[in-house]
Amino acid sequence: MSLQVAISHCFGGFQLDIAFEAPPGLTVLFGRSGSGKTTIVNAVAGLLRPDAGRIALGDQVLFDSARRVWQPPHRRRLGYIFQDARLFPHLTVRQNLLYGRWFAPRDSRPDEIDRVIEMLGIAPLLSRRPGALSGGERQRVAIGRALLAKPRLILADEPLAALDEARKSEILPYFERLRDETRVPILYVSHAPAEVARLATSVVALQDGRVSRHGSATDVLGDPSVTPLGAGAAGAVIEASILRHHEDGLTELEAAGGLRLLIPSVPRAPGTPLRIHIEAQDVMLATQRPEQISALNVLPCRIRALRMGNGPGALVQLDACGNLLLARVTQRSVSALGLQDGQEVFAVLKAVSVAKGAIAGGPQPG
């Protein structure tokens, strides 16, 4: 089941005019503050009635201005996960979860609650109240409550934004399980590239109320013309898998076209898929293969596109054996090296900078 959204809405000075289809899996709405992410989520949720357009979830039409269709929020069967978990403070974790199930259709299976408790690892928390939980634990309970309402779609509006880095890494794997183990499509708002790189099956990049690009995380994040958060935050995604482990503690990865990368040990079996987010600022370029250099990854590439920024920087899109990479260099280097489209160059990456964006078991295609 997929979600189709085509709406326009005007708020005084802000005009939203967007259309996209979110396939099964996790679709990230990605863009800087004020680009229209929450307005879209509110329209899908039924909290905002757009000026015009149509929103449909599978064959259920939620809104159609031409046919005067408007389903109120409680009829849409959606699950919400907000930035703050919004649990009921006077209820225990178990009661909060059961509250979610109250909205589920009568035919839902009684063992559903056990499955959700197991999936989210919240069994030890069931008798506590939200006040006695960490931020990450509260968010896991909120995910459980949303799931138990048997939603047809989950809306997650920056669910990790209020958490520190440690709590974020605690919660991310649960969103991965949600994406991979439930068949419920998820519309997920974020402006954190690392989160997008890790979770997205598809990405809708927004800029000033418009869709600037829509596609897989690999395509959208690897496109130098799509930098909704500025070139400083750019970084491409490569889908790889573990090839073998070396005796000196390094792990060798293989990506499309036979591309090989070395990173510090990843304790996973050969064959495990690994998605890597390589930040553009971690990639250096050389016009000849550098020798006597400590960086372990020297990748022959071809320049596919050059994008000069307004400041001193430039983004270079590279094709490495069919994989897209981005390098952030200065315009001074572009002219000193004479870089141009189609040129053969070498991308230089330290093993540790590849490793910091390595994500075990990247999203399965939807």
Ligand SMILES: Nc1ncnc2c1ncn2[C@@H]1O[C@H](COP(=O)(O)OP(=O)(O)OP(=O)(O)O)[C@@H](O)[C@H]1O
């Ligand atoms: N109720 C409202 N009345 C008037 N303008 C609004 C209203 N809600 C949102 N806007 C405006 O619409 C634009 C888009 O807002 P929206 O909240 O959708 O952006 P966002 O991408 O979710 O931002 P953020 O990442 O900061 O949450 C902004 O310019 C905002 O000021």
